[in-house]
Structures are given as C-alpha cells and as structure tokens.
Amino acid sequence: MIKLLRFLKPYSMTLILVLVLAFAQTMANLYLPTLMADIVDKGIAKQDTNYIWSTGGWMLLIAVGGTICAVVGMFFSSRVATSFGRDLRASIFSRVEQFSLHEFDTLSTASLITRTTNDTTQVQQVMVISLSMLIIAPLMCIGGIIMALEQDLGLSWILVVIVPVLIITIALMMSRAIPLFRLIQVKLDKLNLILNEGLTGVRVVRAFDRIRHEEERFDEANLDLTEVGIKVNRLVAALMPVMMLVLNVSSIAIIWFGSIRIDNGDMQVGALMAFLQYAMQILFSLLMVAMLFIMLPRAAASAVRINEVLATEPEIVDAEQVVRADEKRGYVEFQDVTFSYPGAEEPAISNITFSAFPGEVTAIIGGTGSGKSTLVNLIPRFYDTDSGQILVDGVDVQAMSQEHLREKIGFVPQKAVLFSGSIIENLRYGKDDATDEEMRHAAEVAQAAEFITGMSDGYNSIIAQGGTNVSGGQKQRLSIARALVRKPEIYIFDDSFSALDFKTDARLRSALKEETQNSTVLIVAQRVSTVMDADRIIVLDEGHIAGIGTHKELLQTCDVYHEIVSSQLSVEEIA
Missing domain, CATH: 3.40.50.300 (P-loop containing nucleotide triphosphate hydrolases)
Structure with a gap:
C-alpha cells in the first residue's frame, strides 16, 4: 500500500484540507462531552438557566460545525480516492500496453483484468475510509484518553484493562484474516480464468459436448472461492459481537464504579457522563480501526498484486540512443x-x-x-x-x-482481431486521419467492399465484440483493409x-x-x-x-x- 501512495502526490493540497477538516471534526467531537458535563454540573445542579442556554448554544454551534467538517471532508476524501483509483487504473493499463508477449504469458490476461478492476477497487475503497479514519481514529483515541483522565483519574483503570483487550482481539483476528484475504484474490483469478476460457471457447465447448465439464470446473472454482470467503466472513462477523460485548461491559463498569465514586463524593454526575462518552469515543475509535483492519488486509493483498504489475519491467524497451531510419524503403x-x-x-x-x-x-x-x-x-x-x-x-x-x-509496418495477424465499434472505426485503427475515400479504396482492394455495402448501415455498421457478427473470411478481409489504410x-x-x-x-x-x-x-x-x-x-x-x-x-x-x-x-x- 505504501508504494501506491505516490499516486496521491497530485492531490497533496486537497489531502491537507481533508486532514484539517478531520482534525476540526475530531476536536469538536472531543469538546462536546466536556460542555455537556459543564451543563449538568454547573447549570442543572445550580439551576443556572442562562448558563444552560449559553453552553447549549455553544454545543449546537460546535455540533453543526463538526458535521459540516465531516461532510465536506468526506466529499473531498471520496474525490481524492476516486481520482487515485482512476490514475492507478490508467497507470496499470499504460504499463500493460508496454509488455511484450512474454509478460502477458507470465501474468495471464485474466489476472491482469482482475488486477486492473477488482484489485484497484479494493484499494480505492480502503483509501476513501483511510483518508478520514486514519486521522480521526488516533486523534479520537488519544484525545479521548486525555479528556477522560481530566474528568476523573479514579476510573482510568477501566480503560487500562479494556483497551489492551480490544487491541489483542483485533490483532488475533486480523492475523488469521490477512492470509485468507490474499488467498481470495488468487481464487478470484482462477475463477476469472475459467470463466474467460468458457466464454471465449464456447463453440469448442458445445462442439465437443463439454458443457457439463465446464460447469463442473466453474462450480469447483466457485465453491473454492466461496469457502475461503465464508472463513473470512466468519472472522469478521465474530469481531463485531466481541467488540460490542467489550463496549457494553465497559459501559456497565464505568457506570457501576462511577456511581460508587459519586456516592462517596469523589466525582460529579456530569463528570461521570462525560467520562462515559469519552470511553465510548475511545472504544469506537478502536472499532473504527478494527473496521479499517477488516478491509486493509484484502486491500494490502490487492496492492501487492498491483505493485507486481507496475514493478514488472517490460523486456522490450527502446534503446537509450534510438536511431531513425530516414529512408522510407x-x-x-x-x-x-x-x-x-x-x-x-x-x-x-x-x-x-x-x-x-x-x-x-x-x-x-x-x-x-x-x-x-x-x-x-x-x-x-x-x-x-x-x-x-x-x-x-x-x-x-x-x-x-x-x-x-x-x-x-502494416501487420495482419494470424487470428483476425476486430474491436467493438463501427467498421469505419476499425479501419481507422490503422490510420486515425484516413479519409472516407482511402477507407473505401482499402476495402475494395481487400475484397471487403461488397459485403460491407450489403450490410444494413454500410461502413457505419457495428462490429460486435470479438467480431462475432461477421464470418472468419470477412474478419480477415477487414483486418487486411485496416493494414492497407495505413499505407506502410x-x-x-x-x-x-x-x-x-x-x-x-x-x-x-x-x-x-x-x-x-x-x-x-x-x-x-x-x-x-x-x-x-x-x-x-x-x-x-x-x-x-x-x-x-x-x-x-x-x-x-x-x-x-x-x-x-x-x-x-x-x-x-x-x-
């Protein structure tokens, strides 16, 4: 993940704004329980209505300000994360375009598609959450501890017990989940490979009556992916009840022992309420970290796979000092x-x-x-x-x-390849600025003009994905016409x-x-x-x-x- 952070460099100013907004939101959330404690201890206890109204007004303003900071911060963090995903996909595609056929054979087309789409989406989703949570959660946790201790030192032992329990629980579950998240991406690659082979080779599958065999292959890979997914989801599902149990037990402990301190005159009611809220903020900040850790392992596994593509140096590269053949022969x-x-x-x-x-x-x-x-x-x-x-x-x-x-060079491959779009778009693939006359002439030479004009929309007729709506001979003639347009x-x-x-x-x-x-x-x-x-x-x-x-x-x-x-x-x- 760290290696991919370089793609955030163009958005550094926006990131600074997101950090400032996240800081402001956290400070607002941390200050609200203190104001509430003051209302209880200084306003309600002393029946000071003016103090209640003035402090309550401040609470309202701070709450509204914190909400605005949260909404604006989430807007900009989502924008940065989406732009990050776009740039990452573009970078992967650009690098893949430079690969020689050997690199394609090594990484496989199915895996490259998964890395460009699914893996990038995983990293992007974590980036959206991370841009806010990675700032808010630590500040909330540290700030909450400081503010809680300021309210009452006598109850701090509860936090000393609860926080390590939560951290150990999260660490244990994540240590088991991380390898499974990595395995999910590998299983997904295999599923995509089988699906791709089944769809592209559907004629062969049907000709040899192997439909049932392909279904069994797909079912096996699908079940394999499902079983790993269930294991991961069980761990994730178990984490939330454990976290909520700890939260509820800690709330009961704080109220129980806090009430004893109030009864002994060592603590005020408002301070107990504020301490309880700060404890909840601390625990919820750890819960936020846990949620982030749930997504982070899979994103980390995806990031490794993306980095593998970006780090793969194409075998075929231009020489440092290129030579140009000026004679066009x-x-x-x-x-x-x-x-x-x-x-x-x-x-x-x-x-x-x-x-x-x-x-x-x-x-x-x-x-x-x-x-x-x-x-x-x-x-x-x-x-x-x-x-x-x-x-x-x-x-x-x-x-x-x-x-x-x-x-x-005008190259016509052994297997004719056409792209989805019109016939004109396919012919102009050989030369962007080809005129209509040049394309018609190339089609006539390639013996393709007759069947093109016989199609419903002529040269504007749409070629389906993979050229499935034209015959093998027609595909070859269109491929030849595409090379002729280039005039190489x-x-x-x-x-x-x-x-x-x-x-x-x-x-x-x-x-x-x-x-x-x-x-x-x-x-x-x-x-x-x-x-x-x-x-x-x-x-x-x-x-x-x-x-x-x-x-x-x-x-x-x-x-x-x-x-x-x-x-x-x-x-x-x-x-």
Whole structure:
C-alpha cells in the first residue's frame, strides 16, 4: 500500500484540507462531552438557566460545525480516492500496453483484468475510509484518553484493562484474516480464468459436448472461492459481537464504579457522563480501526498484486540512443537470427538469414510448428532475438524506437482481431486521419467492399465484440483493409488468407500486387497456391531454412517444398 501512495502526490493540497477538516471534526467531537458535563454540573445542579442556554448554544454551534467538517471532508476524501483509483487504473493499463508477449504469458490476461478492476477497487475503497479514519481514529483515541483522565483519574483503570483487550482481539483476528484475504484474490483469478476460457471457447465447448465439464470446473472454482470467503466472513462477523460485548461491559463498569465514586463524593454526575462518552469515543475509535483492519488486509493483498504489475519491467524497451531510419524503403534483412521462447528446450528458429526487398513479395511456407509466425513476429519486436540482427532500412530494429519501427509496418495477424465499434472505426485503427475515400479504396482492394455495402448501415455498421457478427473470411478481409489504410512500407500477412475461398484469395492477391508494388510484402501461408507466384519463397523446416528461391527453383532443389506442393497439388498442376 505504501508504494501506491505516490499516486496521491497530485492531490497533496486537497489531502491537507481533508486532514484539517478531520482534525476540526475530531476536536469538536472531543469538546462536546466536556460542555455537556459543564451543563449538568454547573447549570442543572445550580439551576443556572442562562448558563444552560449559553453552553447549549455553544454545543449546537460546535455540533453543526463538526458535521459540516465531516461532510465536506468526506466529499473531498471520496474525490481524492476516486481520482487515485482512476490514475492507478490508467497507470496499470499504460504499463500493460508496454509488455511484450512474454509478460502477458507470465501474468495471464485474466489476472491482469482482475488486477486492473477488482484489485484497484479494493484499494480505492480502503483509501476513501483511510483518508478520514486514519486521522480521526488516533486523534479520537488519544484525545479521548486525555479528556477522560481530566474528568476523573479514579476510573482510568477501566480503560487500562479494556483497551489492551480490544487491541489483542483485533490483532488475533486480523492475523488469521490477512492470509485468507490474499488467498481470495488468487481464487478470484482462477475463477476469472475459467470463466474467460468458457466464454471465449464456447463453440469448442458445445462442439465437443463439454458443457457439463465446464460447469463442473466453474462450480469447483466457485465453491473454492466461496469457502475461503465464508472463513473470512466468519472472522469478521465474530469481531463485531466481541467488540460490542467489550463496549457494553465497559459501559456497565464505568457506570457501576462511577456511581460508587459519586456516592462517596469523589466525582460529579456530569463528570461521570462525560467520562462515559469519552470511553465510548475511545472504544469506537478502536472499532473504527478494527473496521479499517477488516478491509486493509484484502486491500494490502490487492496492492501487492498491483505493485507486481507496475514493478514488472517490460523486456522490450527502446534503446537509450534510438536511431531513425530516414529512408522510407521497407528493406528487411535477417542476419543469422536465432530465437527461443522462454523456458523452451530448443530454439523456435535458428540461424535465419535472408533479405526482403521493396516491390517484391517474400513468402514463408513450412509445416506446422516450423517457426513461420515466430519469424514475422520478430520484425515488429513482439519478441527480441536471442542472437543475430534484424535490420529495417539498414538499421537494427533494437536500435530503433518501437513507435518509429511500427509506423513502417502494416501487420495482419494470424487470428483476425476486430474491436467493438463501427467498421469505419476499425479501419481507422490503422490510420486515425484516413479519409472516407482511402477507407473505401482499402476495402475494395481487400475484397471487403461488397459485403460491407450489403450490410444494413454500410461502413457505419457495428462490429460486435470479438467480431462475432461477421464470418472468419470477412474478419480477415477487414483486418487486411485496416493494414492497407495505413499505407506502410512493410506488409506482413501472417496466414491472413486461410479463411478465404480460392477465388477470393486469387482476386485479393492480384489487387494487392498493384497496391503494394512499392512496399515490401511478407506472406506467411499454408497454401502453395498463395505463395507460388511470390518473388521469393522461404521454406522453413523445424526452425531452419530448408530452401530459398522461386516456385520452380524450389521444386527442383528443395525436398521439403516438393513434399508440401505434392500434398496440395495434382501432378498436372505441378507440371
């Protein structure tokens, strides 16, 4: 929690105001019992009506002033806490955006969502209470003790007995609750993970008739979370009756022994009433601390998880002295590149060397797991190489700023991703200031214009979350159009034509050839028909280059390529 306090720095003046108001509220609450004692001992006992009215008027003014301070203080503390939560969420999101794919794999998407939402809410709620309670409770406790002792020293032994009992009770219960609160967040992560998998993979679940299995997985995780929650709530529920029992016993003790002192003439009635109120204020201040401790362990556990995200340094960062490739050509060169995924026993790709030139199409083909997608993911620095260099326009990608590098690239991922919103908004994701004409042209080249105009609202039609209201082929064409709008120097198509029929695939590649004639094009594909017209075909086999050349050259020189072609084309087509 302490590490997160740096997010309160912009609100330091408001915090000072909250502290001043909390102090004023506490002083008002502490002064009221003394005035009440004076009314009883000096006004009622002596039948001095004027004194009763004047002191009562002061009590009223102080009570109103304390209430105003409390309301205004709570308003500003809530405002600060809400702003704190907003800044914290923004900071987490900003840090997560900088993560490489490795960090996402390590922390998991479900956990990052929980940390950004639930964990932040837990910390924010505690912050609202803490901004007032952390000031009021200690002042109320210390001030109450001083004022109580001022009223009567003879009853102070009751406080000496009761206060340690309360503190020990709170400490014992919290020592058991804190580990459980931490466990709750872990269980919540698991529940979110199962829920996310069940919802995103609902088609697979239904296709394999595993609905009951998923229900059992969810029920198990849900029951696990519930059991931990019940344990925590039992501890919290037990705390309140114990606290109230101590409060009531202490009230009885004060009245019992106070009445004896009054009977002996050692104490006045007003002093007893004031002492009783001060004792209640002391005990209620400890109760406030207990309530804070109920929420604090869970918030502390959430704060640890948030700090873990904020403290995670992205593996892929810009160099201290970035180099800018001024020539806008799109020349790509791999020089003896080797890359391994974290924890993998073998490299995903090894000793990869080739060049891709502007105005040419470089295709990458190979069997499943041969490293095709891995290779193209290294160009925009989704991962960094283990050894070797990747050059863009003669500059090592690790020496360029990520922003400048990715400005040069139009990337169409293997799994087409669309965002909720209109088609125009999705196309402008590639270029914020794209004109309507540019978007329509990109859609025509991507063979998407026909189905877009056939939709009810045309280019203003809404894409559902995850693109669930369009087909796989339509999603791929919209993703390609989004990259075309960008007009980059380098196009990377990572198996982006797999959902298209052969006729659409052929028309799209023909239109792309004219559109990208001045750009470098890299195509990852499974189909031979997609790559056979490429200027250069790179054949990958188990992470190594098995051959580089044209379609005809590779048929004669590369056995791996010949096997792939033979598995997809007839003898007549090969000839």
